Amino acid sequence: MKVLLTGGAGYIGSHTAVVLLEAGHDVVVLDNLANSSPESLVRVAELTGREAPLVVGDIADRKLVERTLRDHGIDAVIHFAGLKAVGESVAKPLDYYTNNTGGTLELLHAMDAAQVRTIVFSSSATVYGAPEQVPLIEKMELDATNPYGRTKEQIEDILTDVAAADDRWRVALLRYFNPVGAHPSGRIGEDPTGIPNNLMPFIAQVAVGRREKLVVFGDDYPTPDGTCIRDYIHVLDLAAGHLAALEFLADHQGRHSWNLGTGHGSSVYEVLHAFERAVGRPIPYEVGPRRPGDAPVSYADPSAALADLSWSASRGLDEMCADHWRWQQQNPHGYTG
Numbered sequence: 001m002k003v004l005l006t007g008g009a010g011y012i013g014s015h016t017a018v019v020l021l022e023a024g025h026d027v028v029v030l031d032n033l034a035n036s037s038p039e040s041l042v043r044v045a046e047l048t049g050r051e052a053p054l055v056v057g058d059i060a061d062r063k064l065v066e067r068t069l070r071d072h073g074i075d076a077v078i079h080f081a082g083l084k085a086v087g088e089s090v091a092k093p094l095d096y097y098t099n100n101t102g103g104t105l106e107l108l109h110a111m112d113a114a115q116v117r118t119i120v121f122s123s124s125a126t127v128y129g130a131p132e133q134v135p136l137i138e139k140m141e142l143d144a145t146n147p148y149g150r151t152k153e154q155i156e157d158i159l160t161d162v163a164a165a166d167d168r169w170r171v172a173l174l175r176y177f178n179p180v181g182a183h184p185s186g187r188i189g190e191d192p193t194g195i196p197n198n199l200m201p202f203i204a205q206v207a208v209g210r211r212e213k214l215v216v217f218g219d220d221y222p223t224p225d226g227t228c229i230r231d232y233i234h235v236l237d238l239a240a241g242h243l244a245a246l247e248f249l250a251d252h253q254g255r256h257s258w259n260l261g262t263g264h265g266s267s268v269y270e271v272l273h274a275f276e277r278a279v280g281r282p283i284p285y286e287v288g289p290r291r292p293g294d295a296p297v298s299y300a301d302p303s304a305a306l307a308d309l310s311w312s313a314s315r316g317l318d319e320m321c322a323d324h325w326r327w328q329q330q331n332p333h334g335y336t337g
């Protein structure tokens with residue numbers, strides 16, 4: 001298959017590019033480089049021995065997207081492009097609704113015009129909002145609690161309506177839990193701009209000496225060690241989930257949603273200690289106040305993806321930390337440093 005990856009120069013997109021190229025698919029990337037560097041794709045080519053051509057542009061540029069789909073003979077789109085910082089989305093909701101929801105509408109118009117109607121979408125466990133029950137299952141009600149999450153819910157709704165209206169569409173909504181880790185080569189990985197919002201990139205920057213200490217956001221939650229529990233998933237397991245979803249859509253119409261998680265929760269302290277094992281020394285931390293909006297416990301029931309896609313995550317927390325650390329150590333300042 002020839003697959004267009006929107007946002008493919010980013011963290012999850014670049015890892016998925018490796019997995020698709022290694023599986024024999026052709027990959028084209030459309031990315032406006034708002035949160036990524038073209039260097040990631042240079043390294044994807046170096047790792048796979050195959051090129052993933054980059055079109056620098058915006059998903060909201062309907063003409064450019066349509067031309068790209070036609071010129072490259074694209075069969076399917078994996079739609080990673082989007083802004084993803086929860087706090088920023090609260091401060092700048094219009095930017096998030098315009099870029100994520102508005103941009104996706106333009107992308108879908110372009111796909112329809114070019115008659116490319118297969119799409120795998122990067123959704124998020126954030127669509128479940130504050131979970132009343134764990135593990136989370138796909139049929140639970142969606143109730144995102146911030147603008148970022150609401151853009152994911154809106155895009156899920158739009159894709160659901162599009163698939164219901166026209167049975168030529170094939171839609172996979174992939175709800176990622178907490179993606180971490182990196183390619184084991186240490187050549188590609190997550191390269192956050194500014195202060196990392198997420199736990200593992202923050203710990204990694206403390207470990208490499210870029211930040212003084214981790215602040216644990218609360219240790220008085222109703223969990224065994226008092227810190228929040230999340231379902232961390234290795235980015236290469238996640239990438240494999242995209243390949244499985246694409247293959248599923250090749251012989252299934254309609255709209256499908258799957259949780260991509262391990263089904264296993266880890267606390268902040270468990271992640272911190274696993275990272276310390278990877279690094280081989282203690283990592284400084286202090287306990288701070290709770291972060292507003294954090295749910296005490298969130299983890300997936302990934303059994304639907306196993307049943308439908310024969311997909312499950314195989315890498316554990318120690319491997320996630322070891323791979324994340326290798327990337328951080330080899331690239332202390334990311335791609336451009």
Ligand code: NAD
Pocket residue numbers: 006007008009010011012013030031032033034035036057058059060079080081082083084099103122123124125176177178179
């Ligand atoms: P990322 O920022 O590394 O990648 C997103 C890419 O999209 C970037 O390369 C950015 O330049 C590009 N982009 C943004 N807006 C664009 C636009 N309008 N046109 C073209 N390109 C655009 O993020 P990631 O972690 O790789 O996430 C990929 C997707 O997965 C996002 O949609 C994100 O919301 C979703 N997701 C991420 C996580 C996570 O924790 N990383 C969890 C759940 C869902």
Ligand code: WQD
Pocket residue numbers: 084086123124125126177178179197198199200202214215216217218227228229230268291294
């Ligand atoms: C994990 C745990 C924090 C940083 C977010 C988005 C979600 C999805 C994945 C995109 C929490 C604690 C964190 C720190 C800490 N992204 N923490 N100190 O909040 O589960 O999910 O990323 O879709 O939408 O909300 O992940 O990595 O931010 O936090 O103690 O400096 O680590 O409180 O318990 P989260 P996270």
